[in-house]
Each structure stands twice: as C-alpha cells, then as structure tokens.
Amino acid sequence: MHRTALVTLNMRELDRLKVIQAVVDMGLKPGRAAERLGLTVRQIERLVIRYRESGAGGLASRKRGGPGNRRLDPGAADRALSIIRDRYADFGPTLACEKFWECHGIRLAKETVRKLMTDAGLWIPRRQRPPKVYQPRARRSCLGELIQIDGSDHRWFEDRAPACTLLVYVDDATSRRMMRHFTQTRLPRHRWPSDPARSRSPPHSFRIE
CATH class of the missing domain: 1.10.10 (Arc Repressor Mutant, subunit A)
Known part of the structure; x- marks a missing residue:
C-alpha cells in the first residue's frame, strides 16, 4: 500500500494515470492503452511498473522541481x-x-x-523603476522672446488647391497668436514681416513643435 502524499500532476499525466489504472485494476490490454496515449507498449509497461512501485507519484515528471535544462551552472x-x-x-x-x-x-x-x-x-x-517626473518648462517673461510654431496639415482649400500646412505662430510669454500663414512644408522658409504700425520686431528665438 502506497504512503499517502501530495502529488501534483498536469493534465497529460492525469490522462496517463486514468489509463494506467485501467490497465492495472480493470485488465485493459497494454496495446489498447498504448493506442489511447500515443505511446509504445514498452512505454506502457514501464509506466505500469512505476505506478505499482510509487502510485500516482510514479507518473509525475521526474524533472519537476529540478533545475531546468537552460539554467546556467x-x-x-x-x-x-x-x-x-x-x-x-x-x-x-x-x-x-x-x-x-x-x-x-x-x-x-x-x-x-x-x-x-x-x-x-x-x-x-x-x-x-521610479516614474519619471517632468518639470513644466517656465514661460518666457517678455513678448517676442520666444515664438512657438505649430503646423497643421489639411486640405484647407478642399479641391481648389493642393493640401498644405497652416503654420501658427504663438508668443510663449502671452499665448498670443502673432501670425498665421499657409505653406507647402512644416519648415518656415519666409522672413519675419516688419510691421512698423505695431512696432513688431523680429522675435529672439523660435521653437518648432
């Protein structure tokens, strides 16, 4: 009589246990058992011996709990x-x-x-890893110190003209829209316009989004 012990079996091993029990207790022929499990008769005979010696634990993989084949020494x-x-x-x-x-x-x-x-x-x-903390960039203090340029690609004129990009120039200090114009590229290739009426001088720097 086998000593009672906790045995862990996977689904394939449970299927084997049912068939091997049928061979031992119910007289199922080893040849039929081999067909059911896709094994050879010799393999079935070995499983029967292991079951008679160790019970259900004899059908558990002997590699379980040991070091894996890929583990480095x-x-x-x-x-x-x-x-x-x-x-x-x-x-x-x-x-x-x-x-x-x-x-x-x-x-x-x-x-x-x-x-x-x-x-x-x-x-x-x-x-x-600790989450990255991004400090918000401080706005510039003076009008015209930094102009941010953002572009939006769209068929602004529908079928009347090719698709183009609308560039919007926004002052960083005041969030004021300084200028808008259409272009074929996101890279501004024009000169900053001189506007004596508004005393608008060229910005110190640009930032393209």
Whole structure:
C-alpha cells in the first residue's frame, strides 16, 4: 500500500494515470492503452511498473522541481557576469545578449542575461523603476522672446488647391497668436514681416513643435 502524499500532476499525466489504472485494476490490454496515449507498449509497461512501485507519484515528471535544462551552472554564470561587469555594465540585457554571441561566441537566452544583470544590480526592470517626473518648462517673461510654431496639415482649400500646412505662430510669454500663414512644408522658409504700425520686431528665438 502506497504512503499517502501530495502529488501534483498536469493534465497529460492525469490522462496517463486514468489509463494506467485501467490497465492495472480493470485488465485493459497494454496495446489498447498504448493506442489511447500515443505511446509504445514498452512505454506502457514501464509506466505500469512505476505506478505499482510509487502510485500516482510514479507518473509525475521526474524533472519537476529540478533545475531546468537552460539554467546556467554556477561557474558559467560567474564567467558570464564577469564579462558583463567588465564590458557591458551599461548595456541593456538584449544588447548584452547580442554582444555575447557576436564577440564571445556565447549563446545565452535574453532572460538569462536579464536575470544575471538584475540580480547583480546592473539592470532595473521597467516595472520597478521610479516614474519619471517632468518639470513644466517656465514661460518666457517678455513678448517676442520666444515664438512657438505649430503646423497643421489639411486640405484647407478642399479641391481648389493642393493640401498644405497652416503654420501658427504663438508668443510663449502671452499665448498670443502673432501670425498665421499657409505653406507647402512644416519648415518656415519666409522672413519675419516688419510691421512698423505695431512696432513688431523680429522675435529672439523660435521653437518648432
């Protein structure tokens, strides 16, 4: 009688358990069991032996709970981390992974490199980074010190003319619209107009959005 223990089986292993129990307890032929599970008769016989020796636990994967095939041994992990510290400490995991293969002939999974760098404090996962704080830019203090230019592409004249860009010039200090005009490009290529009636002198600087 098997000692009671907690056994974890996945869906495939549960299907195997039902069929192997039928072989042992209900006389299901190994050949029929092999057809149901897509295995050979010899594999069924091995599963029956394991079930009789260990119960349901004998059908659980023997690799479960052990180190994965892709896990680096400690020596290889130490060598990889040494290379990262010496040459790629300021790289991201993806680029460091590419450099391992290009420059050292070492093929590592990106997630392996990411874990090595994270554990060593060389990389901070995005979800753990503090949010960026953007300070609002202070407005200029004087009219004409900075003019911001914004463009909007549209068929402003419908079918009467080709599509063009409306450029709007806004003073940064006062939010006042200084000028508007149409052009074929977002880059302003005209001279700032002289307007003696309004004493409008050329702005000190422009900013194109």
